[in-house]
Amino acid sequence: MMKKVIDRQLELGGDKPEFYEVFARRDSAEPLTHIGSVEAPNAELAEARAWFVYDHHTWREMCIVPLSAIVTITERGSKSKVKVV
Amino acid sequence: MSVINSIEDLSEADRCLRDELYCIADAKLVLAGWYMMVLQNGRSIADFTSICAMMQGQYGHARALYQHLGRFGVTLEEVEWTRGAKDIRSPKLLDRPPQSWSDFIATIFMAEQAISTQLSAYRTSLADRTLARLADKILKESRFHLSYSVGWIKALRKDSASTVDEDARRRLVDALDWWGDADRPDVVFSTGYRDTSDSDLRDRFLKAIGATFDVPDGIVGPAKSWQPSIRRNGRPGIPENLFEKIGFKNRELAMP
Numbered sequence: 001m002m003k004k005v006i007d008r009q010l011e012l013g014g015d016k017p018e019f020y021e022v023f024a025r026r027d028s029a030e031p032l033t034h035i036g037s038v039e040a041p042n043a044e045l046a047e048a049r050a051w052f053v054y055d056h057h058t059w060r061e062m063c064i065v066p067l068s069a070i071v072t073i074t075e076r077g078s079k080s081k082v083k084v085v
Numbered sequence: 086m087s088v089i090n091s092i093e094d095l096s097e098a099d100r101c102l103r104d105e106l107y108c109i110a111d112a113k114l115v116l117a118g119w120y121m122m123v124l125q126n127g128r129s130i131a132d133f134t135s136i137c138a139m140m141q142g143q144y145g146h147a148r149a150l151y152q153h154l155g156r157f158g159v160t161l162e163e164v165e166w167t168r169g170a171k172d173i174r175s176p177k178l179l180d181r182p183p184q185s186w187s188d189f190i191a192t193i194f195m196a197e198q199a200i201s202t203q204l205s206a207y208r209t210s211l212a213d214r215t216l217a218r219l220a221d222k223i224l225k226e227s228r229f230h231l232s233y234s235v236g237w238i239k240a241l242r243k244d245s246a247s248t249v250d251e252d253a254r255r256r257l258v259d260a261l262d263w264w265g266d267a268d269r270p271d272v273v274f275s276t277g278y279r280d281t282s283d284s285d286l287r288d289r290f291l292k293a294i295g296a297t298f299d300v301p302d303g304i305v306g307p308a309k310s311w312q313p314s315i316r317r318n319g320r321p322g323i324p325e326n327l328f329e330k331i332g333f334k335n336r337e338l339a340m341p
Contacts, residue, residue, distance in 0.1 A: 010246055013240030
């Protein structure tokens, strides 16, 4: 049987995946809290993945921030990620 | 609201609405089957989880719509266990299995968009408030299904060898088979169950598709054999091999 050849770029697209940090709150009294992160090649896919992966609550508000947009202050120069609270 | 026990008791408007809801629910049933079969092709854990969630969402929506069909005398027994391949009223678009990952993405984008477009016309229905609320809830949940496919289309396009645009062009012809001749009577619209006519919904669908893909000029209209009760041309039903995959199995083991 002929071995299937996988073209990684064709299958995954040309974009390099990026981390997006996910923040959410269950109601307006709660602070917006970091609940985790997803990896995706663009914001649309990150939005869908965040919504489906972190579905353990009925969130009133959820948003995502690309990790690259976060300016670190205390951890400047190190490669630390945003940590789940 | 009275419960109907036989299709003969239905008015023409209710019969047409029943047919259309059957088509939408069956579209969701078959689309759920597509997600089920493609699940293991998820490109990451998050992708796998997303496909799983979309599958679960589509099954849930299909069953909620089937339950609503109870208003027209339809039973879950009938929809889930007594129908065969020829009785399923899903769109022609979903008859042919995905030929590649990009074809899968292009097809689910078209199918999700088509179903959401049609359901959007029920959100304001004063004639059936339960259906209006159900349509609104389904649309809110389906938004993320569309984000998933749009995100993938953008990602795939970043590779110059991607076939996603060709796949979409091919699938668009079958997707448009869901809307019939603009001149035929549209009873569901004229009686106020839907707030938009079928021909306007077809235009709305094309506009929505056009935001992501180039829609070619001179798209051929529906054939004369288009039947509103199944929302497709030609013979009713889906291919037997597709039904074998998406049909519910082992009735004897089904929980009551």
